[in-house]
Amino acid sequence: MNPTYDEILKANTLRGNVIRKTPLIHSPTFSDLTNSEIFLKEEFRQKTGSFKIRGAYYKIKSLSDDEKKHGVVAASAGNHAQGVALASSLENISCTIVMPKNASPAKVAATRGYGANVILEGVNYDESYSKAKEISESTGAALIQAFDDPQIIAAQGVIGLEILEDLPDVEEIYLPIGGGGLAAGTVIAIKEKNPNIKVIGVQSKSFPSMYESVKQNTRTLTGGERTIADGISVKMPGEITFNIIKELMDEIVLVDDDEITKAMFLLMERMKFVVEPAGAVGLAYLLSKKPSPGKKVVAVLAGGNVDMYLLGQIVDKGLAAMSRLLKLSVLLPDRPGAFKEIVDIITLANANIVEVVHDRLSSDVNAGSASVTLNLETQGKEQAQSLIKSLEEKNVKFKLLT
Missing domain, CATH: 3.30.70.260 (ACT domain)
Structure with missing residues (x-):
């Protein structure tokens, strides 16, 4: 079942004091560099450091009392894990997160810090997800999907409502695509209010799963090369998200690691923003291709959870690139x-x-x-x-x- 615009409105009313309305700011620096009017949606300032808390909180808030008694379980290597852990803590229900054995120690510690029971299982997301599904089936815990769930998608779509509230005359919106939850929810909200606004999804060239799926008109398994944008390293898009994006998204484009690195570096140096690789891909495309001269454009900076060792490399590589x-x-x-x-x-x-x-x-x-x-x-x-x-x-x- 696809999420509806009404479901997005409902998610917006149930956010309470937990989900922040993140700032949307104009950037003269990036406007000059791209020849566009660039506005940055600061989702990296959301609680847990990414937009993922939006979907996790609404989904968990919507569980029945009986479902809450059995707790929740999820698989994630990072942002979704922290979102589910915090949302569960706020609702006072038990939470188990299965993370790959090679997950960042900082992200594991952060997830535990939000009160979750963390199990390290498998060497990639697919293996961790299999374990989470097994736990769900044996304990009755609700399995909280990372992106392919109508309520998760609807809650991410509130970002679209916020953009339109702050910038009604926006002409184009660029945002990351991994599994597609953020993109699917946002495009529903935007197109319902104004079909003329272009919504463009951005993927890593190393994991172009949604790009290839739309191109082939069927969900396609692809990707697998190394990339710094681990937050959107999804080999197969969701079924619900694919159907929405195929129908509503104006375009999907690709960026490489060098372009992402430059965007992250400039965000740090010029704006003092620490944004993770997956969260910076929209701006990376705008900086490298300059596709929208003279237009009012929003780039969604989807998250800011960067490994500190990677951050040092980004600074060095950014300096070298310039x-x-x-x-x-x-x-x-x-x-x-x-x-x-x-x-x-x-x-x-x-x-x-x-x-x-x-x-x-x-x-x-x-x-x-x-x-x-x-x-x-x-x-x-x-x-x-x-x-x-x-x-x-x-x-x-x-x-x-x-």
């Missing part, structure tokens, strides 16, 4: 003063040495030579190119590593 962090390997004669000559060139170029690794012993370094790997901070592409030109003019043997 030629502000230059990594190069230099082969030098192993004699006094050789490295000083390189340092003098770097100093004249006004670059800053961040890290130096000196290597005489590796098998690919000839006797009488030394390999030096340098991490350099520059002010941008022009300065980086000037430094590279200076090294070439001095006949320095080097290899760029970024």
Whole structure:
């Protein structure tokens, strides 16, 4: 059964003080970079750090008293787990979350912190889901789906109501698609009020399951390559969500990890927003393709739960992509003063040495030579190119590593 617009309205009335109406702000920075009027929907400021609490709370709130007595169970590697755990805690019912054994320790700890009993089972979502289904069948606990459930979809659709309330003349909305719950609910809400507003879903090129399914006109199993956007790494879209998106969504587009990394970096540097990879894909597409010149556009920033180790990599890769962090390997004669000559060139170029690794012993370094790997901070592409030109003019043997 497909969710209806009336169900979305009902979900909106049952949000109480738990579900926040997240801000929608205009960004002059991203407007300038895309030639559009960009507005950012800050779902990463939602409780638990993502939109997932919306669907989880409404679904659990809607359970019968008898169902609540048996508790709930869900499978998730991250945001859905935290949403279900918090919603269960607020309703004072028992909650079991099955997470993959390789789930982020921070996300496991956060889920337990919301009061859930966490079971680590399997090495991927599918294996964890099988265990959650088994628990549901043996204990009677309600299985809370991550996306393919009418009430879950309806509650995510409240985001569409909020966008229209704050920006009635919006022309285009870009939002992530994994299993499709957020996209399906939002597109129902938007098209009911104004069919002329374009709604565009964005997927990772590594997991283009909804993109391929719509293209083939049937649910299609696809994806499986590594991607930083683990929150939308879904190999098969939901049946309900597929039918809704196939009928109502204007377009589905794809982005790669480099484009996502750049968007996350710019969000941190320019806006001071920490947004997870899956939550930044809409803005990533707008920045890389600039598809909507002159139009009023909303990008839904769906979540902000980023692993701290990944965050450090995003900063480094973002700097490297903008030629502000230059990594190069230099082969030098192993004699006094050789490295000083390189340092003098770097100093004249006004670059800053961040890290130096000196290597005489590796098998690919000839006797009488030394390999030096340098991490350099520059002010941008022009300065980086000037430094590279200076090294070439001095006949320095080097290899760029970024």
